Amino acid sequence: MKYTASHWGAYQITKADTATQIDIKPLPDDPAPSRIGRGWISAARDRDSRILKPAIRKGWLEGDNGANRCRDSFVEVSWDEAIRHAASELQRVKRTYGNGSVFGGSYGWSSAGRFHHAQSQLRRFLNLAGGFVSSRDTYSHAAAEVIYPHILGLSNRAFQDDMTALPLVTEHCEILLAFGGISGRTAQIASSGTSAHAVPSWLDQLRAKNVRLINVSPQESDLDKSEWWAIRPSTDTALLLALMYEIVVAGRANEDFLKRYTSGWEVLRAYLMGESDGVAKSSDWAATLCDLAAPDIRALALQLVSRKSMIAMTWGMQRADHGEQPLWAGLALACLIGQIGQPGTGYAFGYGSSSPVGQPSRLISWPSMPQGKNPISDYIPVARIADMLLNPGGSYSYNGENRIYPTTRLIWWVGGNPFHHHQDLNQFEDAWTRPETVIVNEHSWTATARRADIVLPATTPMERTDIMLSRRDPTLLYMSKLFDPMGEAKDDFEIFKLLSRALGFEQSFTERLDQEAWLREIWQQSAVVAQQQGFELPSFESFVKEGRFDVPDASECRIALESFVSDPKTNPLNTESGRITLFNETIAAMDLSDCPGHPTWLEPCESLLDAEPDQLHLISGQPDTRLHSQNDRGSESRADKINEREPAYLHPETAQRRGLCEGDIVKIANDRGACLAGLRLSKGIRKDCIALATGAWFDPQTINNFPLEVHGNPNVLTIDKGTSGLSQGNIAHTALVRVEKWTAPLPDLTISKPPKIKAQPESA
Ligand SMILES: Nc1nc2c(c(=O)[nH]1)N[C@H]1C(S)=C(S)[C@@H](COP(=O)(O)OP(=O)(O)OC[C@H]3O[C@@H](n4cnc5c(=O)[nH]c(N)nc54)[C@H](O)[C@@H]3O)O[C@H]1N2
Ligand SMILES: Nc1nc2c(c(=O)[nH]1)N[C@H]1C(S)=C(S)[C@@H](COP(=O)(O)OP(=O)(O)OC[C@H]3O[C@@H](n4cnc5c(=O)[nH]c(N)nc54)[C@H](O)[C@@H]3O)O[C@H]1N2
Ligand SMILES: [Mo]
8 A cells, every 4th residue: 555644634545546546535534634635636736836947036036135035936947046146155155144043943834754854954954054943843832842840850752752641531530721722723733644533532532521611712612512601812821820819719729739749829819819910810800801700710719629621722822922821720719629630530631632732642663864063153132133134133031041033044944834923924025025035945835935036846745755754643654656746846855966966076975875875764763763662664675565553552541740749759840949940039030020930920021901892803823724825725725715715713692793704804903014815704703803823825915005914823912922031932812803895896816826037047
């Protein structure tokens, strides 16, 4: 059998005789295959969105220094010429300004497959070329990545590995308080690939057990068939503080747990009681902020301490201003309840946000493509990219450090789409024109590829062979090639091989191995890892032939923080006190007004709490039909659009008050920008919110002299600011907008066609 794999699932290749007849179908043992896969082939085979030949931006050839980077046409060139330009430009920038002026942070999800992981290839190449400025943390959960080591003594990754298994929750938990829900929508995805989607069936089992399931979220669909607490967005910290307050007032705080396993409780307690700031964090106080009923909060507080309870949070909650606070307050609440370290109860982060979180799995650190060492130590927190470009030499704070932004002359981006993922894209366009050169490897004419100076066409996973090897997934797959590369696309490995040849270090880059030899090498190293784990991998030949290997005994249930709780003296946490810190001296000493030393209610920079009556809160979460911007041009995503525009969800009463109907085209706007969307009505969203998923390909135009994104990309509306001076994560979920009917003629999309490209001159 032949297979391929993606972040949204693993597939059998079903008809592999001629290119046009090829199809894929999910693994037969996947209980809930993702809908995203249905749009994969059509997206990858769409000639209007694939980059067929290397291209160079016209203005760059004419020496415009980036000025016209966001609105230019291209000239097609041969691979030879493209490689020559890219190599000599890298060389020029290095010689003139040093490697610290090359930004290779290049964030993004790229594709599944161990060898062809685009960022690994880029980093290996740039490291050999003298290094680059990198990026830290993720757009997914930067606040957690930075704060967990302080308060929990674990990296976010280690905590995720340790997450209490969902089957234990099903078995033991009596009340599951899920902030941002637990959603099958986001659980379609697992980084590096997934062979099975199990979250929907865990949720069914939980429901069948009559567990009290509470979905604290502005959207009902975040946890179907549960009790919906339609909280006002960005106020979860207030609810969490009030739950703690009511537990304390009722004399039900688990003092034993607090004493043995936490530090700083007295400081947090004084804050809860209002002793330190004059405001008691009571349920009456929180009810007004959260738009919930005080008696419900009080009753819930008492139930949480008298039953087996789990406090769970989605990743999305911390992608907001002061995103550290709900994480810390949720952990603190779980400490007051005192059921951490026991089966199925306590505190969890990310159930449903990604398929593997809480999955009973055997974790195996498989080998990957070695990247070498980066001689440049400078980095930025990933979401500070626009600030870096706009304020070279400017200072910012990050995790207790005062840091300086480098001056960037050259950006090299692979496997990511910053014109999908970054906030305030209108400002980002300005920032993006600052460097002298931008080089992008892409398979599709994404908004980022359209804003590059040198565009190097890459293959998709379906056009090459690879191995799906994921630390959290029990299935190893040999990924077969389905099609020949479209146009002149090349694998990223081949592209960097040619570049390193031009720069004189090909042999260091390839280690004299071709692709097949690399796959063999990775497999051989994997065999060693397997042996250490007590099982044997088949030979490479038989793996290629069979296509699939399943790790034995792959189901392991863990309980978060179990060893610490069972013996805190022998297994202390790696925090300043060896315990969970409810007041953290290190963070307090940073003296950050936006991240004090204990969980604190801080009003967001923009929220419904101080909104005008006609403003709505924008929720821009992950799309159901695609992975971010990937496959947006595929059939599944396009079928979901309204008149080719991304659907926006609004409550019917809100729509009616504005004279809007299902199917209308609307303009969603604020001071930062405006976009069009197609209207869909739903009673499952708060009346003061509007939801527009991320990922519609960015298509900014000038309509009647005003800038308008015509496709439905929410990042023209979001705020480009850090969560706090501690972690500098993005705050995509914090934004207010206004909505009105679009009555002017509907502008055509430009991203449905390639950019303007001039064919290569004969004599070039
Ligand atoms: N408003 C708002 N914005 C958000 C979020 C939000 O919740 N709200 N979420 C944020 C989050 S959590 C994330 S993770 C980011 C995601 O942001 P990204 O990861 O940047 O988004 P993707 O669309 O997955 O971009 C991956 C790109 O890699 C390309 N690619 C795929 N395979 C290959 C390959 O083999 N080689 C090369 N060269 N290229 C390849 C794809 O064509 C695609 O353009 O978005 C963030 N942005
Ligand atoms: N289908 C699909 N799945 C994906 C992805 C994708 O692109 N498509 N991307 C993957 C990636 S990279 C990531 S990081 C994860 C992200 O996974 P999540 O971060 O969990 O997903 P989001 O959709 O951003 O947010 C989840 C929910 O949080 C709720 N929410 C927003 N603001 C608030 C608030 O203030 N309070 C509360 N209580 N709830 C709030 C929203 O209603 C939203 O539906 O998803 C992964 N899964
Ligand atoms: Mo993410």
